[in-house]
Amino acid sequence: MQKLKLYGFNNLTKTLSFNIYDICYANTAKDRQSYIEYIDEYYNSERLTRILRDVAQDIGAHVLNIAEQDYDPQGASVTMLIAEEEFPHKKSVVGHLDKSHLTVHTYPESHPQNGVCTFRVDIDVSTCGEISPLKTLDMLIGSFDSDIITMDYRVRGFTRTEEGQKIFMDHDIMSIQDFISEKILKRYKTYDVNLYEERVFHTSMMLKEYDLDNYLFNLDADGLNEKTKKRIERNLEREMKEIFYGRNFE
Template sequence: MSLTPEQRIQLHEFNNLTKSLSFNMYDICYTKTKEEREKYIKYIDNQYNADRLTKILKNVAELIGAHVLNVAKQHFVPQGASVTVLVSEGPVVEVPNESYEESPGPLPEAVVMGLDKSHITVHTYPEYHPDEGISTFRADIDVATCGEISPLKALHYLIHSFDTDIMTMDYRVRGFTRDKSGHKLFIDHEINSIQNYIPDEIKEQYDMIDVNIYQENIFHTKCKLKEFDINNYLFGYSKDKLSDDEMEEITERLQCEMDEIYYGKNINR
């Protein structure tokens, strides 16, 4: 719900608060052979290529009400991709006409100085266990804004944009701004959990843990899918191709991998 002009806090100047959302997703897969693993990584690289990631980030910018200033994207060898979108809260009048879209390096100083210190980035990390079997794909998305626009508005869209087994989310408000009297404001909205910004139908699908430091305006939520269907984790075949012993072993390995990521520690089983 948007506030009326009378309800808004009257600030001294620009809102200098920095709001940062880090969204990390993990996709787990069982690849029985080296050939299956290579096919899975190729599939992931194609599914989450730089062009599709750019489209997702541009949609994020639109959702939070930001203006896209510049895009840099890069594919990596042997796998993975990165995209950085520089944005501002309001339109910037003087932006050079040159295109730096394909450049992975720093942008010209004239562009950087025109920002409201806001950006959206994504990096992908396909990887696998050294003795085959488990393959894990991770994508890290960071949305940092300065001003009134909030990265939390894009959270629902980000969850739906990725096929996600495990999610970790961090939200932090940094710095301060001032009202007309000079009084410092260290946060400009009420929040007690990132879960408040996740729809109920999504929360019902996940186990969730919060770790929040309210006095520092730091909020952390991690999520793991409740239901487990081994067919969703086999690449290129289904469980009817497995013996009972194979299915039990693969299930144990997959669930161990997910638990280790969710709890952030190695588990001996």
């Protein structure tokens, strides 16, 4: 794509909101609490910071500032300011930092009765200028156990050519899925809602196949009878479908 000749700074804001859900089954209340504690420790603020640094490197951004926090009783968050230039010195570049950031928040929780535990990660990548958050999707999906993924991408504002003509979109996109590898897409059921004229794009993804052993916390599938396995599988599948479709099933 030919580089646009702009009047001033490219101030289009490109925001990717990325949600990942990891589903698990824990048999007892004690196991469910242990799972939450395990997740809370495994995805602490230090690990999340490393993931966001990889995101920043992937999109070609420079990290300017990091704020990280672990919460009691559980959860963590990291906020990172980024810029296109390593040493910002122009007023226009400094001014755009409020819109150039990476954030991540975690939310581990469990169902009160049926043993299903859900770990949610919210990641927001917001950039101005030429750098785009879309190129980091494969890396983000691979950084977590991604059973359900929901993504929203929006381009806001406008920039101008040297002749003064407004430009509301500076890159080609018809679907977020265009920026995810075919190898990853084959593993998921997907659907899109795209409002191209509004510059709003949405994609949801749900894992097609899974091995029950990978979803049991402190349990071995070989030690369970078939009736118990079926019950657990039904609960896991119901949780996934409810998240994927955004509604409760009776």
